[in-house]
Amino acid sequence: MGRLGVLLLNLGGPDKLEDVRPFLYNLFSDPEIIRLPSPLLQAPLAWLISTLRAKKSQENYKKIGGGSPLRRITEAQGQALRSQLQQNGRDVSVYIGMRYWHPFTEEAIAQIKRDNIEELVVLPLYPQFSISTTGSSFRLLDRIWKVDPDLQKIKYTVVPSWYDNSGYLQAMANLIATELDRVKNPSAAHIFFSAHGVPVSYIEEAGDPYQKEIEACAALIMQRLNRTNPYTLAYQSRVGPVEWLQPYTDVAIEELAQQGVKELVVVPISFVSEHIETLEEIDMEYREIAEHAGIETFARVPAPDTDPTFIQALADVVVKALNDRPKLFSETIQPQKNTKLYPQERWEWGMTQSAEVWNGRLAMLGFLILLLELWLGRAQILQ
């Protein structure tokens, strides 16, 4: 066996407040996050949204210490995974490739080449597949691979998702059980899975399997937990004016409070590391909503981070990937061509040359209207 590498993929986050705007610019420049009818509009819109959103986003990062802990935690996960694999008799180098901030995926790939890695497992740190997360990183890697003959010599395999891995389910069940046993009524507390949302169009138009995988994942964790507590699954972190997956976390919390629920144990389900959406959004924003609505106990299950059962699960996923038939980037789910991703205007795609010209003109007009709408209503749209 040649030199072995594991490339961990994640989204990345701003290390300090000055990084917030360029980080947001990178995120909104990605057509897997926002797809416009004309690629020419992508950069100006990314500039506009990142500029308008930066202040509010910076305030949130300020509340969690002035930056995202994602890089530090992902590096710790990488080191723990390396040690675990070493204990299991595999000598691997672990690399971290973030999609929108340092260390960028491109930086990781350059290091992989310098280290003459011959066999590589590409492992996203998202248990469930979404075209907006794992899909976006795979598409980037596919583009990088296609133009680099040196990379094409590496025998690689990808892991599209691993939400049903037994060790991961056990790690989640253990973390939930520990938190449940701390509340007043462990057998009656309501377990509340809060998954990251995506716009409905990703599922219905682009064929994203994300919702199905999230629903299956919550059910499997409950099975593994083997307790009779009631549970709810809801979706957090929506951005922009379009419809996202429902029920929304804030609405669902209020409804449960109205039904008389007093104890909530919140489980972040799309994330394996603490970051702004657990530390600020759940711990601060949703806690306030819950307390205001009459919830007496608002407990939060920690993200797995470097939990030993979780790290062993990642090691198992790597070993399984090495033993299975190699899977290529191009074999994983790609959004259907010309799918409209957020924002969801009613664009018609032209089949003739003149229709294409008209679409271009309409796109410009639409963009101007969008700019105006963003300007007039930015507080509601972007915060």
Ligand SMILES: C=CC1=C(C)c2cc3[nH]c(cc4nc(cc5[nH]c(cc1n2)c(C)c5CCC(=O)O)C(CCC(=O)O)=C4C)c(C)c3C=C
């Ligand atoms: C606008 C669309 C967005 C989609 C779709 C989306 C999907 C998605 N994101 C994560 C995980 C993370 N997102 C993070 C930050 C982040 N994401 C968006 C937007 C979308 N995400 C924004 C605007 C931001 C920046 C923060 C903000 O301004 O609110 C992060 C990094 C957090 C950090 O600590 O820095 C993660 C991780 C998932 C899992 C997901 C879909 C499944």
Ligand SMILES: [Fe+2]
């Ligand atoms: Fe988000």
Ligand SMILES: [Fe+2]
């Ligand atoms: Fe996000």
